[in-house]
Amino acid sequence: xxPEPELPPLPSVFQDVKPVRKVKPKYPREAEDxxxxxxxxxxxxxxxxxxxSNVEILLSEPPGVFxxxxxxxxxxxxFKRDGTTYEADQLxxxxxxx
Numbered sequence: 001x002x003p004e005p006e007l008p009p010l011p012s013v014f015q016d017v018k019p020v021r022k023v024k025p026k027y028p029r030e031a032e033d034x035x036x037x038x039x040x041x042x043x044x045x046x047x048x049x050x051x052x053s054n055v056e057i058l059l060s061e062p063p064g065v066f067x068x069x070x071x072x073x074x075x076x077x078x079f080k081r082d083g084t085t086y087e088a089d090q091l092x093x094x095x096x097x098x
Contacts, residue, residue: 017088020050020080025073027094031065038062039093040070046086050079058089066094 031038041059044052055074060067070092079088 014086014088017046017079017086017090019077019090021076021078023073023076025066025069025092025094027096028066028069031094032096035096036062036065037093037095038066039091040066041089041091042070042074043087043089044074044077046079046088048081048083048085050081052077052079066092 030036038061039059040057040061043056043058045054047053052075055071057067057070074090074092077090
C-alpha cells in the first residue's frame with residue numbers, strides 16, 4: 001500500500017475570506033466634512049466559533065483617519081464556524097458618494 005500524498009499546507013493568512021456578518025464602519029465626521037477618502041487593511045484572527053480577535057492594522061491611508069472606526073466595526077464581524085482558527089486580511093475602502 002502506497003502512502004497518501006501530502007496535501008499542500010494551507011496558507012497561514014487568507015486574503016478573500018468573506019464574513020457572514022459584516023458591520024459597516026462609520027465614516028468619521030471630520031473626514032466626511034473634509035471630503036477625505038481612504039482605505040484600511042487589517043489582519044484578524046478568526047476563532048473556532050467564527051468570532052474575531054487580534055485585529056491589527058497593516059495599512060492605513062491616510063494614516064490614522066479611519067483606524068478607530070474600522071477597529072470597532074471589524075471586531076463585530078462574524079465568520080463561518082468551521083472548527084479551525086486562522087488569520088484573514090480584510091480591506092475596507094472609504095469612498096464618498098458623488
